[in-house]
Amino acid sequence: MVRRSAQPNATRTEQLVGVQRNCLHCGRGMWQDYENRRRIRTLNGLVQLRLKIRHCPNLECVGYRQPYRPEAKGQWALPQQEFGLDVIALVGQLRHQEHRSVGEIHQQLQQRNLCVSERTVSHLLARYDELVALRLGDRQRLRTVLQAQQQVVLAIDGLQPDVGHEVLWVIRDCLSGEILLSRTLLSATHADLAALFEEVKQWLPVPIAGAISDGQHSIRKVVSVAFPEVAHGLCQFHYLREAARQIYDADRHAKKELKKQARGARTLEQQHLADDVTDEVMQGYCQAARSALTDDGRPPLDAAGLRLQQRVSAIEQSLARVEQKGGCLNP
Numbered sequence: 001m002v003r004r005s006a007q008p009n010a011t012r013t014e015q016l017v018g019v020q021r022n023c024l025h026c027g028r029g030m031w032q033d034y035e036n037r038r039r040i041r042t043l044n045g046l047v048q049l050r051l052k053i054r055h056c057p058n059l060e061c062v063g064y065r066q067p068y069r070p071e072a073k074g075q076w077a078l079p080q081q082e083f084g085l086d087v088i089a090l091v092g093q094l095r096h097q098e099h100r101s102v103g104e105i106h107q108q109l110q111q112r113n114l115c116v117s118e119r120t121v122s123h124l125l126a127r128y129d130e131l132v133a134l135r136l137g138d139r140q141r142l143r144t145v146l147q148a149q150q151q152v153v154l155a156i157d158g159l160q161p162d163v164g165h166e167v168l169w170v171i172r173d174c175l176s177g178e179i180l181l182s183r184t185l186l187s188a189t190h191a192d193l194a195a196l197f198e199e200v201k202q203w204l205p206v207p208i209a210g211a212i213s214d215g216q217h218s219i220r221k222v223v224s225v226a227f228p229e230v231a232h233g234l235c236q237f238h239y240l241r242e243a244a245r246q247i248y249d250a251d252r253h254a255k256k257e258l259k260k261q262a263r264g265a266r267t268l269e270q271q272h273l274a275d276d277v278t279d280e281v282m283q284g285y286c287q288a289a290r291s292a293l294t295d296d297g298r299p300p301l302d303a304a305g306l307r308l309q310q311r312v313s314a315i316e317q318s319l320a321r322v323e324q325k326g327g328c329l330n331p
């Protein structure tokens with residue numbers, strides 16, 4: 001969007017000078033050449049950067065008249081970006097850690113005196129994602145992390161956002177929590193997965209102590225072929241779910257049957273609204289019934305059917321008490 005107003009005045013000025021004083025190529029002292037000015041919008045106001053640019057005066061040097069910029073400029077902002085890295089980090093944190101929407105992030109930035117458009121927020125979010133991708137793809141850094149722990153335990157899973165979509169395959173190290181490889185594949189054949197494993201195996205600097213997956217047959221096969229000596233465990237969540245399958249099925253069936261009996265709360269509520277009768281008590285009961293019906297619980301440890309039964313019983317008992325006290329309820 002075109003800016004309609006002039007940029008406000010800088011709240012402070014920072015002068016950046018290069019630490020390196022001699023030419024990197026020939027070693028001769030560099031000369032002070034000119035000054036670049038740049039304004040960065042940070043969380044702590046608008047900062048005017050004054051960058052002192054140097055160059056090598058040696059005619060025979062490959063670095064002759066090549067600008068040498070202060071090293072510290074990279075910690076302020078990305079090249080050609082108006083916003084500081086602190087703003088990008090905040091936007092990323094709000095989005096991915098606190099699950100805020102673009103609109104909410106926009107509001108928060110406004111509150112911190114950063115007047116931006118919502119489109120700018122999306123733009124900043126894209127920069128954040130790029131930086132994260134860059135960090136995850138930095139194998140040199142990963143090697144250092146993994147070497148320190150001397151082994152890895154691989155977790156493998158495929159995530160499909162929707163039916164018919166590509167599957168995002170992620171191979172992670174359980175010990176450090178680092179993502180070692182992520183790739184989208186249209187199909188998940190034996191050969192496709194084997195290629196992913198082979199790639200990770202190639203650059204891993206430490207031995208693989210174990211592998212964990214949901215036990216999908218194609219993964220089992222590939223792990224046994226690619227890493228024959230590696231123990232392959234079932235993920236605890238999937239293990240528990242498999243073990244509790246029978247209880248879960250019985251619970252789900254019970255919930256379905258219970259739901260059949262409890263239908264009609266919405267119709268009852270709407271009838272009351274249509275009659276223009278604002279019966280608070282009635283509405284309260286309808287709301288309680290509705291929320292009980294839509295509460296799915298967290299299988300397998302939290303049985304949704306049992307919970308529904310408890311909640312419906314509580315509502316029933318409450319209604320019985322009302323009747324005892326002589327209250328009047330519509331059928």
Ligand SMILES: [Zn+2]
Nearest residue numbers: 023026056061
């Ligand atoms: Zn030089």
